[in-house]
Amino acid sequence: KAGVTQTPRYLIKTRGQQVTLSCSPISGHRSVSWYQQTPGQGLQFLFEYFSETQRNKGNFPGRFSGRQFSNSRSEMNVSTLELGDSALYLCASSLEGSLLGNTIYFGEGSWLTVV
Amino acid sequence: SQKIEQNSEALNIQEGKTATLTCNYTNYSPAYLQWYRQDPGRGPVFLLLIRENEKEKRKERLKVTFDTTLKQSLFHITASQPADSATYLCALSSSTSYGKLTFGQGTILTVHP
Numbered sequence: 001k002a003g004v005t006q007t008p009r010y011l012i013k014t015r016g017q018q019v020t021l022s023c024s025p026i027s028g029h030r031s032v033s034w035y036q037q038t039p040g041q042g043l044q045f046l047f048e049y050f051s052e053t054q055r056n057k058g059n060f061p062g063r064f065s066g067r068q069f070s071n072s073r074s075e076m077n078v079s080t081l082e083l084g085d086s087a088l089y090l091c092a093s094s095l096e097g098s099l100l101g102n103t104i105y106f107g108e109g110s111w112l113t114v115v
Numbered sequence: 116s117q118k119i120e121q122n123s124e125a126l127n128i129q130e131g132k133t134a135t136l137t138c139n140y141t142n143y144s145p146a147y148l149q150w151y152r153q154d155p156g157r158g159p160v161f162l163l164l165i166r167e168n169e170k171e172k173r174k175e176r177l178k179v180t181f182d183t184t185l186k187q188s189l190f191h192i193t194a195s196q197p198a199d200s201a202t203y204l205c206a207l208s209s210s211t212s213y214g215k216l217t218f219g220q221g222t223i224l225t226v227h228p
Contacts, residue, residue, distance in 0.1 A: 090159070104214070106161075
């Protein structure tokens with residue numbers, strides 16, 4: 001079956017702009033999580049959605065937001081982009097989230113460069 | 116605050132040897148510990164999961180141990196091959212972390228022919 005699909009794969013934005021990233025989870029998975037990966041900070045948790053509800057949130061400013069649709073697809077948005085937002089943004093899906101030790105599957109990520 | 120440390124930033128070994136990677140954590144009571152492999156420019160790929168009440172897990176050439184008293188996990192790759200060269204990440208989650216994994220910084224493993 002198809003894996004986690006993220007679009008776009010690469011994008012370049014200017015400081016002050018906003019960006020929307022999309023994620024289609026594995027069919028049947030209801031939990032979608034988002035992570036930011038940078039060389040300095042590594043992989044950091046942004047937020048998790050399950051059945052259209054945000055259940056968990058990391059320590060990121062309010063400029064980072066997300067949502068999940070009824071078909072489990074998810075989007076994340078970053079407003080007023082800063083240079084430090086340049087990163088690989090990873091989406092991950094699982095059946096129920098990390099509860100019960102469900103395996104979490106990652107997409108290939110969206111590379112965001114802010115100039 | 117919660118802290119996860121992977122003992123080495125980089126590990127170099129010869130083909131055929133066993134690679135051993137270490138993951139230590141503090142201020143955390145994880146219910147599950149997972150190991151992932153990440154290749155450059157790609158997303159992490161799940162390898163193994165071990166629960167807090169399990170001591171050891173195996174999958175083909177991979178073995179993971181979990182010692183909640185020492186707050187440490189060891190990840191072994193036996194009969195290593197150059198194709199095993201990648202970054203290996205350990206990640207912890209609790210029973211209420213709702214999709215959140217807390218990752219270590221990763222260890223870059225290079226297997227030389």
